[in-house]
Amino acid sequence: xxxxxxxxxxxxxxxxxxxxxxxxxxxxxxxxxxxxxxxxxxxxxxxxxxxxxxxxxxxxxxxxxxxxxxxxxxxxxxxxxxxxxxxxxxxxxxxxxxxxxxxxxxxxxxxxxxxxxxxxxxxxxxxxxxxxxxxxxxxxxxxxxxxxxxxxxxxxxxxxxxxxxxxxxxxxxxxxxxxxxxxxxxxxxxxxxxxxxxxxxxxxxxxxxxxxxxxxxxxxxxxxxxxxxxxxxxxxxxxxxxxxxxxxxxxxxxxxxxxxxxxxxxxxxxxxxxxxxxxxxxxxxxxxxxxxxxxxxxxxxxxxxxxxxxxxxxxxxxxxxxxxxxxxxxxxxxxxxxxxxxxxxxxxxxxxxxxxxxxxxxxxxxxxxxxxxxxxxxxxxxxxxxxxxxxxxxxxxxxxxxxxxxxxxxxxxxxxxxxxxxxxxxxxxxxxxxxxxxxxxxxxxxxxxxxxxxxxxxxxxxxxxxxxxxxxxxxxxxxxxxxxxxxxxxxxxx
RNA sequence: GGUCCCGUGGUAGAGUGGCUAUACAGAGCUCUGCAAAAGCUCGUACAUCGGUUCAAAUCCGGUCGGGACCUCCA
Numbered sequence: 132x133x134x135x136x137x138x139x140x141x142x143x144x145x146x147x148x149x150x151x152x153x154x155x156x157x158x159x160x161x162x163x164x165x166x167x168x169x170x171x172x173x174x175x176x177x178x179x180x181x182x183x184x185x186x187x188x189x190x191x192x193x194x195x196x197x198x199x200x201x202x203x204x205x206x207x208x209x210x211x212x213x214x215x216x217x218x219x220x221x222x223x224x225x226x227x228x229x230x231x232x233x234x235x236x237x238x239x240x241x242x243x244x245x246x247x248x249x250x251x252x253x254x255x256x257x258x259x260x261x262x263x264x265x266x267x268x269x270x271x272x273x274x275x276x277x278x279x280x281x282x283x284x285x286x287x288x289x290x291x292x293x294x295x296x297x298x299x300x301x302x303x304x305x306x307x308x309x310x311x312x313x314x315x316x317x318x319x320x321x322x323x324x325x326x327x328x329x330x331x332x333x334x335x336x337x338x339x340x341x342x343x344x345x346x347x348x349x350x351x352x353x354x355x356x357x358x359x360x361x362x363x364x365x366x367x368x369x370x371x372x373x374x375x376x377x378x379x380x381x382x383x384x385x386x387x388x389x390x391x392x393x394x395x396x397x398x399x400x401x402x403x404x405x406x407x408x409x410x411x412x413x414x415x416x417x418x419x420x421x422x423x424x425x426x427x428x429x430x431x432x433x434x435x436x437x438x439x440x441x442x443x444x445x446x447x448x449x450x451x452x453x454x455x456x457x458x459x460x461x462x463x464x465x466x467x468x469x470x471x472x473x474x475x476x477x478x479x480x481x482x483x484x485x486x487x488x489x490x491x492x493x494x495x496x497x498x499x500x501x502x503x504x505x506x507x508x509x510x511x512x513x514x515x516x517x518x519x520x521x522x523x524x525x526x527x528x529x530x531x532x533x534x535x536x537x538x539x540x541x542x543x544x545x546x547x548x549x550x551x552x553x554x555x556x557x558x559x560x561x562x563x564x565x566x567x568x569x570x571x572x573x574x575x576x577x578x579x580x581x582x583x584x585x586x587x588x589x590x591x592x593x594x595x596x597x598x599x600x601x602x603x604x605x606x607x608x609x610x611x612x613x614x615x616x617x618x619x620x621x622x623x624x625x
Numbered sequence: 626g627g628u629c630c631c632g633u634g635g636u637a638g639a640g641u642g643g644c645u646a647u648a649c650a651g652a653g654c655u656c657u658g659c660a661a662a663a664g665c666u667c668g669u670a671c672a673u674c675g676g677u678u679c680a681a682a683u684c685c686g687g688u689c690g691g692g693a694c695c696u697c698c699a
Contacts (some may be wrong), residue, residue, distance in 0.1 A: 160699075168699085175699035205697070308694080309628065309679030323630095334696065362697045391697070416630095417692095417699070424692075454648070455638060460631075460692070467637040470649030477648085526639055530647035540664095596658055602659075614661050623661085 132520045136182070136380070137458060139307050139388060139412040144522050147411060149379050154193040155186050155373040158409070160366060160383035160391070161261070163201040164240035165217070167208050167434045168369040168449065169426050170463065177449055178415040178457040179382040180253045181562060182523050186380075188561035192361045195259040196371050199366060200244075202237035202263050208344055211236035229345040233265075245532045246411055247298070247435045250445040252564040262369045264360065268347050270368040271360045272302045275336045276351055278402040287329065289339030289356050293394065295332040298401055306396065307412055308389035332396050335361035344511035363394035370395075371403055381409035422462055433463075441465075447472040450565045453525040475565050478532070483571050484541045484555060489549035506535055512555050519562060525574055532559060576622050580611050584622055587613065 134147045149155045159179040162168055168176075179198070186192045210217035211233045213225035213233050222239045225232050241263075249255060267385075275291055278284045295304055339358040340346035346357045370378055376399055383392060394411060399408035417424070420431040438448055452469035455461040511531045516619050518527035539552065553568065560566050576584075587602035603613050607625065614621045 162699085163697090173699050178699090186631055281672080332696080347685075386698055389694075394696090415699070422691075451637085459638085463638075464637070466635095467649080470637060473650090474648045524639085526637095526647075530639070535694070591658085594658075600659070612661060615657075615659095621662090 132189050132191070132516060134192075134277040134520050136188055136411050137522050138410075139414055141222070145411070146380065149187075150191060150377065150410065151379075155190075155194045155380065156542055157183060157194055157196045157380040157382070158188070158366070158374060158378050159196065159198040159381075160372040160387055161198040161200050162240075162244050163204055163206065164237045165204070165207045166240060167423060168437065170420075170433045170435060170438065173448070173451055174343065174418040174457075174461065175382075175384045175415050176248050176253060176451070177251055177452050178256070178523075179413075180248075180564075181453065181525065182380070182382060182413065183561045184255060184564070185519050185523050188558055189516055194257075195374060196257060197260045197262065197370065198258060199369050200241055200261055200457055201362075201365065202241065202264050203233065203365075204362055207237060208359075209235065209364045212343065230344060233345045237263075241432045247445075250435065250439075251449045252446055253354060254564075255306055257447075260373050262373060264365040264369070266367050267372060270346075270365045272337075272349055272351070274364060274368045274398060274402045275349075275360075278336065278398060279351060280403075281401055283401040284294050284336055285329065285351065286354065286356070290334045290335055290358065291337040291351065291356070291395065293401070294327070294329070294338050295334075295397070296330060296464045298397055300505045300573065302397065302400055304397055305393065307393050334363060334390060336364050336398070337361060346560075363391055364398060366395045367398040367402070367408070370398065370408065376403055376405045377407040380411045382415070385414045388412075388414055390526045392548075393535060404500045413472055418452070418463050420463045430591055438468075443468060444472065446565055447475060449565070450475045453563060453565075454529065456522075457524055458522075458608075470571060474529075474533075477534055481536045481539075481541070482553070482566055482568065485544065485549045485552050485556075486568070486570065488541060488544050489546055489553055501593070508535055509555075511538060515559065523564075527557070528562075537547050574624060576611070580606060580609060580622060583609075584607035584611075584613055584620065588620055593617070 136142050136147055137144045157179075159176075161176075162172060176198075176285065183196050186194050203312070209215070212229070213227070213232060215225075218225055218236065218377065219239065222235045225235075245255065255261075272593070278293065279286075279291065282294075286292075297305055298314075300376065314475060319347050335350075337349060337358050338361060339356055344359070346359055349356045349358060370376065370381070383396075396408045399405055419425070420433060423431060425432050433436070435445060435538070436475050447468060450463060451463070451468045454467070454471055454474075511534045515528040515531035515535065518524040518531060521527075541549075556566075557568060560568070583602055583606050587599050587606070590598040590602060606613055608620075610625050612623045612625050
């Protein structure tokens with residue numbers, strides 16, 4: 132199925148035609164590892180994961196997906212120094228070597244990041260590469276030299292800056308974001324750092340070292356400029372090094388359109404001489420918490436840890452996000468999370484019910500069984516797939532999927548049809564990553580509960596309703612629900 | 626100051642000129658000794674004011690409200 136995506140470059144939903152025969156090349160801006168990621172960050176990673184999965188499961192493509200780890204930047208340097216309040220015991224003892232501290236500090240948060248994305252349903256095996264910025268310093272320096280040779284950069288005060296004015300003479304700048312430079316907001320700090328640049332729109336490609344900071348040697352134009360890379364350069368260099376330019380899809384949060392992506396694009400065009408860095412630029416909207424942007428001062432700043440502490444299953448969080456389109460702002464509330472959780476369980480129960488009818492015939496990955504799915508219901512699955520192909524419209528796909536579930540009477544299903552349905556649902560789960568197709572795990576019931584239940588069953592057989600109800604209440608008080616069947620009962624945790 | 630987005634039922638969230646999702650919660654019913662689970666049914670929502678139109682939640686304008694971005698925030 133052809134996949135359509137909204138492209139920030141054209142402001143339109145367009146069909147994706149991969150540039151290469153073998154695979155779709157996709158690059159996603161990853162985390163800056165100086166803290167735990169918050170749930171807003173996670174939306175970006177879950178979105179990009181789902182896009183990647185749609186390309187595979189619905190588009191039928193192979194995908195080479197790269198997500199970078201930014202392990203060098205101003206905030207990291209600020210926090211990763213000896214004596215910093217942000218330094219945690221788990222990171223070990225800070226040394227006098229700035230680079231070593233940087234490494235210990237960033238590896239810690241990198242590991243935490245990986246744990247977090249895995250728990251919200253990302254599969255590390257889906258990544259073609261997860262490059263660390265500091266491992267591509269050489270490639271970045273190459274690119275900076277190329278840009279400088281093309282007269283699109285200048286050296287000032289031992290740093291290197293991209294010259295936007297020069298670039299604009301031969302290229303369009305502001306393709307992803309309309310910039311109104313005449314009306315920069317008054318009072319906002321224009322110069323975010325202490326480096327010298329000729330124009331406020333210029334940005335640093337390379338920042339000269341300051342005392343105590345980690346640095347790399349850099350020779351350019353016959354000068355030695357020890358320092359570190361600017362923020363935007365890493366994504367340009369790594370997407371080029373690992374995937375080759377242009378790539379098919381570049382993703383990130385809306386806030387990255389400018390300046391980060393705009394500058395990335397300019398660096399690629401100005402340095403590598405390509406017309407495009409990516410065919411598609413895809414940006415996810417932000418997540419809000421209780422109707423407000425997440426911020427520490429509002430006290431609505433949440434990490435995955437905060438949710439887990441409240442007993443929330445990270446997969447429920449993932450699922451809750453998919454109830455909204457990735458380009459809409461999403462209002463995260465605990466109530467909607469509960470709704471998503473119940474909704475996810477309902478489909479899980481359906482899957483297990485169908486599994487119990489299925490003949491277990493595995494036709495994994497084959498769609499030849501489709502005719503076995505009741506035709507009236509099957510159309511909903513088609514619609515669900517179409518919704519996913521149409522700019523990854525997960526809420527519409529879920530609506531169709533729910534309608535599908537409601538349209539199937541599991542009891543009337545043949546074993547063969549049940550298997551066919553399972554195969555179809557597996558394809559959707561390749562996108563949603565929200566369900567399991569392993570058998571229901573039996574839950575260990577404590578012996579005392581079993582004893583009470585047995586006593587109750589006896590009482591019930593004797594039609595001693597009052598005793599039976601009393602025992603049920605007692606079992607309920609201990610956290611279990613009894614469900615009576617025809618000639619047996621089941622216990623479930625409440 | 627500039628640029629832009631949004632306001633849909635109790636909640637979340639689709640729809641973007643007529644057919645009006647979906648989920649959760651809630652109500653009623655069926656089933657059940659009573660329950661639970663499940664199934665069925667239901668609510669008649671589109672900020673507000675005006676305009677365009679045979680017809681507007683959907684297009685246009687005003688108002689009110691919320692939000693984002695404007696140099697290193699996903």
